[in-house]
Amino acid sequence: xxxxxxxxxxxxxxxxxxxxxxxxxxxxxxxxxxxxxxxxxxxxxxxxxxxxxxxxxxxxxxxx
Numbered sequence: 001x002x003x004x005x006x007x008x009x010x011x012x013x014x015x016x017x018x019x020x021x022x023x024x025x026x027x028x029x030x031x032x033x034x035x036x037x038x039x040x041x042x043x044x045x046x047x048x049x050x051x052x053x054x055x056x057x058x059x060x061x062x063x064x
Contacts, residue, residue, distance in 0.1 A: 025033070
């Protein structure tokens with residue numbers, strides 16, 4: 001039981017050490033990256049919607 005507690009303490013110490021190594025982005029970088037992710041997501045959503053519309057109409061034409 002004592003060995004398990006020691007392992008947990010050691011694990012949390014390692015985790016804390018790793019968190020200290022993180023370099024957090026500044027607000028401007030975070031804003032730019034967020035805008036890029038949102039923009040790419042919207043564009044990909046539109047492309048998928050257009051492809052879906054074309055495939056759906058193509059299948060409808062073949063079924064008729």
